[in-house]
Every structure is written in C-alpha cells, then in structure tokens.
Amino acid sequence: MTVPKIEFRNVNLRYFTTKGETLALKDINFKVEKGEFVSIVGQSGCGKSTLLSLLAGLIRPTDGEVLIDGVPVGGSSPQVGFMLQQDSLFEWRTIVENTMLGPEIRRHNLHEARLRAEGILKRYGLGDFLESKPSELSGGMRQRAALARTMCLQPDILLLDEPFSALDFQTRLSIADEIGDIIRKENKTAILVTHDIPEAIAMADRVIVLSRRPGRVKSIHPITFPSHGEERPGSFAAREATEFPAYFNTVWEELEVHVE
Amino acid sequence: MSSNVKAIVAPSAEYRAWLAAQRRNRLLIIAAQVGLILALLVAWEVAPRQHWVNPMLTSYPSAIWTAFLEMVSSGELGNHVMVTLMEVVISFALAMLFGTAIAVVLWMSPGLERVLDPFLVVANALPKIALVPIFYIWLGAEGSIYAVAIAVALFITILMLYTGFRQSDPNKIKLARTLGATRSQILGKVILPGNIHTFIATLKANAGLSLVGVIVGEFQASKEGLGYLIVYGSQIFRMDMVMASIVILGFISLAIYALIQWTETRINKPSGRV
Numbered sequence: 001m002t003v004p005k006i007e008f009r010n011v012n013l014r015y016f017t018t019k020g021e022t023l024a025l026k027d028i029n030f031k032v033e034k035g036e037f038v039s040i041v042g043q044s045g046c047g048k049s050t051l052l053s054l055l056a057g058l059i060r061p062t063d064g065e066v067l068i069d070g071v072p073v074g075g076s077s078p079q080v081g082f083m084l085q086q087d088s089l090f091e092w093r094t095i096v097e098n099t100m101l102g103p104e105i106r107r108h109n110l111h112e113a114r115l116r117a118e119g120i121l122k123r124y125g126l127g128d129f130l131e132s133k134p135s136e137l138s139g140g141m142r143q144r145a146a147l148a149r150t151m152c153l154q155p156d157i158l159l160l161d162e163p164f165s166a167l168d169f170q171t172r173l174s175i176a177d178e179i180g181d182i183i184r185k186e187n188k189t190a191i192l193v194t195h196d197i198p199e200a201i202a203m204a205d206r207v208i209v210l211s212r213r214p215g216r217v218k219s220i221h222p223i224t225f226p227s228h229g230e231e232r233p234g235s236f237a238a239r240e241a242t243e244f245p246a247y248f249n250t251v252w253e254e255l256e257v258h259v260e
Numbered sequence: 261m262s263s264n265v266k267a268i269v270a271p272s273a274e275y276r277a278w279l280a281a282q283r284r285n286r287l288l289i290i291a292a293q294v295g296l297i298l299a300l301l302v303a304w305e306v307a308p309r310q311h312w313v314n315p316m317l318t319s320y321p322s323a324i325w326t327a328f329l330e331m332v333s334s335g336e337l338g339n340h341v342m343v344t345l346m347e348v349v350i351s352f353a354l355a356m357l358f359g360t361a362i363a364v365v366l367w368m369s370p371g372l373e374r375v376l377d378p379f380l381v382v383a384n385a386l387p388k389i390a391l392v393p394i395f396y397i398w399l400g401a402e403g404s405i406y407a408v409a410i411a412v413a414l415f416i417t418i419l420m421l422y423t424g425f426r427q428s429d430p431n432k433i434k435l436a437r438t439l440g441a442t443r444s445q446i447l448g449k450v451i452l453p454g455n456i457h458t459f460i461a462t463l464k465a466n467a468g469l470s471l472v473g474v475i476v477g478e479f480q481a482s483k484e485g486l487g488y489l490i491v492y493g494s495q496i497f498r499m500d501m502v503m504a505s506i507v508i509l510g511f512i513s514l515a516i517y518a519l520i521q522w523t524e525t526r527i528n529k530p531s532g533r534v
Contacts, residue, residue: 056438082438086431092453102439105449153439 003070004031005157005189006055011064013050024050026214028064032189034156037180039192039200041251042210048193050215052159055191056082068157078106081155083163087146089134095145096121096130102153113152120148124182140171147179151186158183160192164199176203177236184232197255201247202235209254219254223247319499324507327500341508344474344485348512351409352470356463358410359417366418367425367451368443384415388473392480401481409473413466420465424458425451460524467516471509 011028014021024047032038042048053059054066057075066073068080089098096117103113121130124144126137134142143163150158163179164172180203183190194200200207204223211218225233225241233241271279301321308315315323331337366373388411395404395411432450441449478487486505493501 058434058437076438076440078440080438082435084431084435084438088429088431088435090432090450090453092456101436101449105436105439105441105445 004067005034005036005069006032006191007065007067007070008051008054009065009067011054011061011066013047013054013059014062023214025061026216028215028217030208030217030220032191034189035187036206037183037190037192037204038206038208039194039204040208040210041194041197041200041255042215043212043255044195046210046212047215048210049161052082052161052191052193055157055159056080078102078153079155080157080159081150081153082159083146083150083161085162085165087134087142087166089142089145089149091134094131094133095126095137095148098134098145099148099152101149106153116154117148117152120151121145124148138171139167140175143167143175144178147182156188158188158190160190160194162194163192165194165196172199173236177234180235197248197251198239198244199235201244201251202238205232207247207251209251212256221247221250221254316497317499319503323500324503327498328504328507331501331504337508340485340489340505341512343482344478344487344509345512347405347409347474347477347485348470348516351406351474352413352466354406355410355413355417355466355470359414359462360421360459362418363421363425364447366422367447373422380415380418384419388412389476392476395477396481401483404481405474405477405485408477409470412473413469416465416469417462420462421455421458424455428454456527460520460527463520463523464517467520468513471513471516475509 008028008030011025012023013025014023016022028051040048040051050059054061055068055073057073057077057080068077089095090101093101096114099117099121100110100113103116104110118127118130121127124147126141126145126148129137129141129145134145137145146163160179164176167175176199192200192203201223207221207223209218209221210216225238225243227242228237232238238244304318305320305322307313308318308320328337366376388408391411392404392408395407398404399407428451432454433446436446436450474485475487475490478485479491482488486509489505490502493499493505
C-alpha cells in the first residue's frame with residue numbers, strides 16, 4: 001500500500017487561555033490521497049481551520065501525528081500552499097511582486113521566480129496586470145492573484161481556508177469553478193474548508209463533516225457523479241448534476257444545523 | 261476594469277451651473293480667509309497706534325517688519341534662524357532614528373515590551389519640559405537643548421510606531437508565516453512597509469514637538485537661536501523683536517510640515533503608471 005499524501009493519526013488539540021482549557025479537536029483520523037480534493041465542513045468554531053493550521057505547521061497537535069508523505073509536519077514547508085479567506089495582497093507591491101513573495105521569503109533565485117510568477121499570472125488571465133497595484137483589480141482577479149502567489153512556490157498540497165467567502169455570489173461561483181479547474185489540471189492535492197455545503201460538494205471528491213466542538217470526524221462522504229460518466233464535472237456543472245441534491249441533503253442532515 | 265469613463269455627451273446646463281456654484285464657494289472661502297488675516301493685521305496696526313492698547317505690550321505689524329529688516333541687515337537673524345533650524349533638524353532626525361529602532365526592538369521581543377510598557381506610558385505622559393534644568397546641569401547649554409528636544413519627541417515616536425506595528429493586518433502576518441517567513445522577515449516585508457502611513461503621521465507629530473523642545477531648550481540655556489531671541493527681546497522689552505521671531509517660527513513649522521506633506525503625496529502616488 002502506498003503512503004497517503006496526508007494523514008491525521010489520532011490527533012487531539014487542546015489550547016489554554018486564562019479562561020480555561022479548550023479541547024478543540026478530538027481523535028481526528030483521516031487520509032487524503034495524492035491528487036484528491038477533500039472538503040471539510042462544520043459549524044463555526046468546530047476547529048476546521050485549525051486542521052489546516054496543523055497541516056501548514058503553524059501549530060503542533062497536542063497528541064497524535066499529522067503526516068505529509070508519511071513524515072510528521074515539522075514547520076512551514078514550501079510543499080504546502082495556503083489560501084486564506086482574505087486575499088491579503090500587499091497593497092504596496094505590484095501584482096507580480098505579490099506573486100513573488102513566497103520565493104522571496106524562501107530566498108530562491110529571484111530571476112527564475114519572476115519568470116515563473118509572470119508565467120502563472122499569464123495563465124490565470126492576469127498578464128495585463130503584472131505591474132498593477134492590487135487596488136486596481138476586482139475581487140475575483142485579486143483572488144486569482146492570491147492563488148498565483150500560492151502556486152509560485154510550486155506546492156503539491158493546497159490548503160484553502162474559505163478562500164471565496166469574501167466574494168460576491170456570482171464571482172464566487174465562477175472563481176470557485178476556475179480555481180477548482182486549475183487545481184485538478186495541475187494534479188494538486190487540496191483541502192477546502194468551508195461552511196458552504198454546495199461549494200464543498202461541488203468542488204470535492206470527498207466531503208468530511210466535523211462535529212461541533214470538540215471537532216471530531218463525524219462522517220466522510222465520497223462524491224461521485226455517475227451521470228457525467230468517468231470525467232468529474234467542474235464545480236459549476238456539478239451543481240446541476242442529478243446526484244447533487246441527495247448529497248446536499250445528506251450533508252445538511254449530518255451537520256445538524258440548529259437555528260436558535 | 262478602468263473607472264475612467266469619459267462622458268461624451270455635453271454637460272447639461274444644470275451641471276455647469278453646479279460647477280460654477282462650487283467654484284464660487286471655494287473662492288468665497290479663500291476670500292474669507294484672506295479677509296480675516298487682513299482684518300487682524302489692520303486691527304493690530306491701528307489699535308496700538310491709536311493707543312487703544314499699549315504698543316509697548318503688543319507692538320504692531322509695521323514695527324515688527326522694521327525690526328525684521330534691521331535684524332536681517334545686521335546679519336544676526338540669519339545666524340539665529342540657522343542655529344535653531346540645525347537644532348531642530350538634528351534632534352528631529354535623532355528622535356525618529358532612536359524611536360524607530362526602539363519600536364522595532366520592542367516588536368521583535370514582545371516579552372521586553374510587556375516589561376517596559378508601563379515605563380513607556382509614564383515617560384510619555386511626563387512633561388519633558390520639566391527635565392530642562394536637569395539636562396542643563398548634566399549636559400550644559402548646548403547639550404540640554406538637544407536632550408530636551410529629543411526627549412519631547414522620542415516617547416511619542418516609540419508609542420505611535422509600536423502601536424502601528426501591533427495593529428498590522430493579522431491576515432498578512434499569517435499569510436507571510438504560511439510562506440515560511442521568520443519574525444525578522446515579517447518585520448521587513450509586512451510590518452515596516454505596511455506602516456509607512458504611521459511613519460508619516462509620526463513625522464508630522466514630531467516636527468512640531470521637536471520645535472517646541474528646541475525653543476524651550478533655548479529659553480533656558482542658549483546664547484543663540486530664535487528661542488534665545490524671544491527671551492532676550494522680552495527682557496529688554498523689544499516686543500517687535502519677540503513677535504518677529506515668533507512669526508519666523510511659524511513659517512519654519514509651516515515649511516517643515518509642507519515638506520512632510522510633499523513626501524507623503526510622493527509616496528501615495530501609484531508607481532509604475534502615470
């Protein structure tokens with residue numbers, strides 16, 4: 001058996017504040033294979049973003065292990081790219097300079113990094129905006145620039161922490177579709193954290209539902225669209241697929257959303 | 261994507277009338293400002309001359325102008341202005357330099373900041389002017405001027421910059437961390453460039469404060485400079501000399517402020533395209 005790309009093995013996470021001790025994640029166990037796209041859904045505060053911080057090496061688990069290619073995560077690695085809710089483009093830098101931030105921090109060869117950054121931006125339809133400031137771009141373009149910045153370090157794992165939630169609905173649909181497409185084409189392993197159930201289903205091969213705090217893996221749902229044949233449809237088309245409503249209902253019920 | 265949509269249609273009569281009204285408004289405000297200055301100058305000139313007020317106490321514009329010309333032609337004014345300017349520029353630069361360095365050190369070591377925080381707050385609240393006699397005894401005439409000017413500006417520099425650093429966008433910091441940035445890289449790539457505006461605001465606050473520090477320092481100790489001229493003038497009851505010096509001080513602070521303003525617009529101008 002091959003080693004999974006990502007594995008959470010018996011992970012607990014506790015943190016301490018002056019107000020007390022909180023168990024944020026309990027007994028987390030799951031694997032993600034190379035090239036797979038997994039969505040994680042759960043209610044606010046269930047620790048889903050914390051899972052990504054563990055993978056990115058920003059925090060350490062209290063117990064258990066977080067493994068990438070079978071090796072425990074020991075700190076931030078250029079192999080892991082992170083996309084946050086805010087695009088957080090630096091407004092004092094041009095788009096191409098923003099894209100080169102990763103290689104600059106990692107002290108790579110800047111000439112090569114620039115060529116790579118320009119190539120990525122052109123592929124993402126931002127070729128005319130290399131020297132623009134972020135303020136000159138629309139929300140969707142900014143998010144694409146943020147993806148370019150993440151891709152510039154050539155990660156093979158992408159962590160997406162609600163990267164579309166700051167966008168308006170239409171932009172959100174088309175950007176999610178585009179970015180999902182790019183990630184699949186480049187055969188990256190991706191984990192998307194979101195509270196948007198349709199988005200989670202439309203983009204992923206599997207949806208993991210987390211329980212309320214302390215977050216546990218409540219259920220895992222493989223998402224397939226036999227009505228579309230072998231090829232997995234893009235996230236836009238997936239929303240129209242006949243299987244979609246059933247997935248939605250299942251995940252919705254699992255989430256036990258209570259409106260108080 | 262560009263928002264520069266040019267109207268091809270000719271502007272309507274209403275729009276042109278609105279523009280004209282806007283222009284009229286602006287002119288009215290400028291006229292009112294000029295009028296106010298003129299009225300003040302006229303009142304200041306007439307009242308003492310008519311002996312409605314004592315000219316010994318208030319002097320008046322034409323006398324101040326004469327005093328100004330006298331001091332210029334004797335060459336002493338240039339010297340006094342240069343001395344004060346030098347002191348302001350040097351202490352201003354040193355306060356910014358030390359203040360920035362200390363703010364950076366505090367940001368780099370949060371533990372140190374937590375220890376020093378109450379001391380900084382007290383040092384900032386303390387009226388530094390009260391230290392002038394001590395500085396005079398410790399450092400002599402010349403040194404005490406610089407010391408008080410730096411002391412006046414230093415703590416506010418540290419506090420303003422450090423507060424700005426602390427309020428930097430946490431998302432940008434997190435992003436830099438996900439890309440593998442060390443603390444000093446976060447400082448260089450996120451904190452400092454993200455705080456240019458804090459830096460400019462601090463420059464503006466300090467320009468005034470350094471001037472205050474220098475003048476007070478000169479009051480106590482100096483044989484040269486505008487502060488000295490003001491004290492000397494008042495001792496020999498030459499109000500024209502005192503007032504002329506104060507007007508010059510006003511122009512100096514205006515000039516410094518304009519210089520900072522100019523720098524700020526230069527920085528804000530988007531680079532790369534005109």
